[in-house]
Amino acid sequence: MTTPPVPSGPARRALIIGSGISGLATALCLHRAGWDPLIIERAPQRRTGGYFVRFNGLGYAAAERLGLLKALPDRTVPGARMLEIDARGRITPGLPMPAQANGTPMRMLLRSDLEHVLYEAVHDLVEIRYGTGPATITQDRDQVTVTLTDGTVEHADLLVGADGIHSTVRSLVFGPEDLYRKDxxxxxxxxxxxxxxxxxxxxxxxxxxxxxxxxxxxxxxxxxxxxxxxxxxxxxxxxxxxxxxxxxxxxxxxxxxxxxxxxxxxxxxxxxxxxxxxxQIQLNRWSQGRVVLVGDAAWCMTLYSGQGSGMGIAGGELLARMVTEHDHLSAALGEWETQLRPAVAKHQKEALRMQHFFMxxxxxxxxxxxxxxxxxxxxxxxxxxxxxxxx
Ligand SMILES: Cc1cc2nc3c(=O)[nH]c(=O)nc-3n(C[C@H](O)[C@H](O)[C@H](O)COP(=O)(O)OP(=O)(O)OC[C@H]3O[C@@H](n4cnc5c(N)ncnc54)[C@H](O)[C@@H]3O)c2cc1C
The missing domain is CATH 3.30.9.30 (D-Amino Acid Oxidase; Chain A, domain 2)
Known part of the structure; x- marks a missing residue:
């Protein structure tokens, strides 16, 4: 496809599918870069629940640049113990946690902590529409058009699929999940x-x-x-x-x-x-024309990498920077991918090794x-x- 120019003017519209960590971070960063994002979320309301997240690396650095760290709790308890329980129920000292990313800063928190802080930063600025998702997606040189499952139609300059490992955007634009999911x-x-x-x-x-x-x-x-x-x-x-x-x-x-x-x-x-x-999700390209995948939708690395949340934030931040710095969308998305891929490849490889730590x-x-x-x-x-x- 020939390179569509990144539209200029105040109303550059981005449609973001998914209000998880990647979708919220991308919406925040695109808004700050002068875009007009709309988030579409399939769930009827904000998600609760989750699990513990070890937050460090590129995502931590991005959160710091975005000014989010102050609001993020650190749930580490000083002197916290790692304990092991054997099959008979006896509790004994356990393994130490893996190295803290070569001494770089880290926080232990919950996925919901990250989602909450991002939601608080974004919800007054960006509309979040719950209870619907994409049914069809078409694009041409000028725009991408999404028909939603509630029958409404949205047009945008950029469509971001941040809809997780079982991404509908990926299925509709890139092909069936089986092609990309490595179990x-x-x-x-x-x-x-x-x-x-x-x-x-x-x-x-x-x-x-x-x-x-x-x-x-x-x-x-x-x-x-x-x-x-x-x-x-x-x-x-x-x-x-x-x-x-x-x-x-x-x-x-x-x-x-x-x-x-x-x-x-x-x-x-x-x-x-x-x-x-x-x-894991493994794709050769994370964008097609005006459609780009971010976060687990593009590169799910598994919980074993300990970097999925962080890379969702880092990916969203870099995407907004690239579409600001480049005149053409394909150049922006190409450069975005070139910069991000080495880190994703490294974490996906790391996950294969770390599975042995987790189980x-x-x-x-x-x-x-x-x-x-x-x-x-x-x-x-x-x-x-x-x-x-x-x-
Ligand atoms: C047990 C566990 C432990 C983990 N530990 C860590 C860790 O220590 N450190 C770390 O960094 N990462 C960790 N991760 C990974 C991390 O949580 C994920 O990589 C990250 O949350 C992915 O965010 P996302 O926004 O890309 O996708 P998701 O969180 O999956 O969000 C996708 C959103 O899109 C919505 N959606 C889905 N389909 C549609 C649709 N068709 N239309 C509209 N909306 C849709 C969903 O409802 C959801 O809100 C862990 C994961 C697990 C399971």
Whole structure:
């Protein structure tokens, strides 16, 4: 397609699909760059719930430049303990958290903390329309036209698909999800609990593992615990058709002690549970004409990278800078992608290694993990930990 010029004048319209971290960040940055964004969100209202997020790297730097850090909490509790719980329910000291991005700043927070701060920054400036999403997308040299599922039609200069790993924008413009989704044989479930769990102190991270299974519980100051569970299955697509309650009870049967049964009960009472297979999204190009994908829609790196939220913010910020600096949209989107790709490729690769930190994928991994914990304070243990997780 020939390069459409970036429109000038006050009314450069951007349609952003999805009001997650990537969509909100992109809307904020485009608004500050003089665009007129409209956010379309499929959910009937703002999302709640989520999981813990380790926030550092390029996203942290972007949040600092955007002036968002002041409003972002740091839920790290000084002296927080990493604990491990074995299959018999015994609690012992655990592995240290992986290296803190080579000494660069980091915060522990919740996904909802990030969404809240971005929402507060954006909602007075940008319209967010809930309860609808794209049904058809067409584009020509002058504009992109989106028919929404509620029958309304929107025209824009730029369409941003920030609608997550199962992106409708990607399916409509780039092709079916199967072409781009690379599945792990892992399932993840995550939620915020309603109540504290017995026996955990503020700041504790408790990890329960068995070959091909792990459960992570994080406690924070002034907040109920958040948890995510991971397990391997040869048929993740079939697995996620079950209810989370049934699937998790089957996968975590055999964990003794009080904590895991209490966790499963607490998850039943949670307001919402993320329940999905673990996959990466890999596309050769993140834009086509006037349509661009940002965040998990473009490059989902999995929770194992620990960088998905940050790259959504960094990607949105850079996009706004590029469409400001370049006269032609294709040049702007090309340069945006050139600058962003090395970091995304690095984090996607890193995720493959880090899966072993989050879950011992087999018996051997479980033995290696136990050895690492037992020898954590010896030079050999430190070497092992560094090899597996960069700790
Ligand atoms: C358990 C877990 C732990 C994680 N830990 C970390 C971590 O430590 N650090 C980190 O940086 N990242 C972490 N991540 C990853 C990070 O949370 C994601 O990469 C990030 O939230 C993706 O944001 P997004 O806005 O791109 O997509 P999403 O959060 O998926 O948002 C997409 C939005 O689009 C909406 N939408 C979907 N379809 C449509 C449609 N058709 N029309 C309109 N709207 C639509 C959705 O309702 C949603 O609001 C973790 C993820 C998980 C699951």
């Amino acid at each position: 792990f044989d892992h399932v993840v479930a995550a939620c915020v609990m309603q109540d504290p769990l017995p026996g955990l102190e503020e700041g504790d991270t408790l990890v329960a593992t068995a070959p091909g299974r792990s459960a992570w519980i994080n406690t924070y100051r002034d907040h109920p615990p958040v948890a995510f569970l991971l397990y391997r299955t040869p048929w993740p697509a079939a697995e996620i058709r079950k209810t989370p309650s049934r699937a998790l009870r089957e996968a975590f049967a055999g964990f003794r002690g009080a904590v895991i049964p209490a966790l499963l009960k607490a998850m039943d009472r949670a307001e919402s549970v993320v329940f999905d297979q673990v996959s 011992p994928v087999n018996r051997f991994g479980h033995i290696a993990r136990s050895t690492m914990i037992r020898t954590a304070n010896t030079p050999m243990g430190a070497k092992l930990a560094k090899a597996v997780m960069g700790a």
